[in-house]
Amino acid sequence: MAQHLEAARAVLAGVKRDLMRKANVVAVGIGYKTAGGVQSEEIAIICSVEKKLPGADLPAADRVPDSFQGIPTDVIETGRIVAQQDPTGKIRPVPGGVSVGHRAITAGTLGCWVKKNGEFHALSNNHVLADSNRASIGDAILQPGPHDSGVYPRDRIAELSAFIPIQFGGPDNLVDAAIARAVEVENGGSGCAFAGAIARVLNRGAAAAGRKTRLKPVKISAIEDVVRNEILNIGVVSELAEATLGMEVKKMGRTTGLTFGAVQQIDATVKVDYGNQSAFFVDQIITTDMSQGGDSGSAVVAKNDNKLVALLFAGSDTITVMNRIQNVFSALGITF
Incomplete structure (x- = not known):
């Protein structure tokens, strides 16, 4: 099995560019060949297409060969692959798996909390936290996201600290990823009666002296009040692993909640639509x-x-696409 997999990887590396140039092809990777709706244990080069058409209806240059150097191919219809944006309520402390977003987007999902320079950072996509390269470091991140009634500054939980720029129409990308540093948040209104009483006395004195400024007691929440270091409905996550063909996986997301799936392809090259x-x-x-x-x-x-x-970032009507987490952690310089 391992020998066949390595052979398929070597062949794919040499043909993926040509395959991705074919009209209708949106992704290529390594997976198990399916025949008659039944998945076999035969390693194949999988070509995902927007719409599966009879070979006779395609120009010769756009047809996918039956095999490459003894490695069979398989063509599956997935539809167009798009970057995915859009549970949705306000949650404090904030766990992974909930609505989050840059002020300028609709909403995405906070994947999990990670560490950089000893501080907690929210991990998600560039197109969720950095508005597809348009954001600036230090921008406010809201929970819930704006589409889910998140409002600045009331719902600010973090500030954008790093993102990997997405290269559009040019060099290959490894990740759609960004992090945002957790911040202490201000909650309007007094956190204690004594502070409120002191503020009222001082404000009366200020009014008598003719000053227009007034004190407002503010409760400052500690980071522990902001960060819940686990994923909602999943629990604590503290180790990385490599995805393997057939591996059963799960995720908690803003829209579909807790869902389960299985790895169909690895080493995939994918064209993703960002609008x-x-x-x-x-x-x-x-x-x-x-x-x-x-x-x-x-x-x-x-x-x-x-x-x-x-790290999930895109999908179609039939598949979900995600970054290898090792690439994400390496690119952003993060740990648990």
């Missing part, structure tokens, strides 16, 4: 359909042991 532009991603993982718009940013973990394997 008015597209980007190519390599070394991706493709699973069965387990997400909808708004689930972007979800942390994907192994079903049995909660080890983190991927």
Whole structure:
């Protein structure tokens, strides 16, 4: 099995560019061949297409060969693959798996909390936390996201601290990822009666002296009041693992909640639509359909042991696409 997998990887590396140039092809990767609706144990190069057409209806240059160097191919219809945006309430402290977003977007999902320089950071996608490269470091991140009634500054929980720029229409990408540093939040209104009483006395004195400024008691929440270091309905996640073909996985997302799936392809090259532009991603993982718009940013973990394997960022009507988590952690310089 391992020998066949390595052989398929070597062949795919040499042909993926040509395959991705074919009209209708939106992704290529390594998976198990399916025949008559039944998945076999035969390793194949999987070509995902927007719409599966008879070979006779395609120009010769756009047909996918039956095999490459002895490695069979399989063509599956997935539809167009798009970056996914859009449980939705305000939750404090904030766990992973809930609505979050940059002030300028609708809403995505906070995958999980990670550490950088000893501080907690929210992990999600660039297109969720950094508005697809348009944001600036220090921008406010809201929970819930704006689409779910998140309002600045009331719902600010973090500030954008780093993102990996998405290369549109150019070089290959490995990740759609960003992090935001958790911040202490101000809650209007006094946290204690004594502070309120002192403020009232001082304000009366200020009024008598003719000053217009007034004191307002403010409760400052500690980071522990903001960060709940677990994923909603999943629990604590503290280790990484490699995704393998057939692995059963799960995620908690803003839109579809807790869902389960299975890894169908690894080493995938994918063309992802971001609305008015597209980007190519390599070394991706493709699973069965387990997400909808708004689930972007979800942390994907192994079903049995909660080890983190991927960061969800795109999908179609039939599949979900995610970054290898090792690439995400390396690119952002993060740990647990």
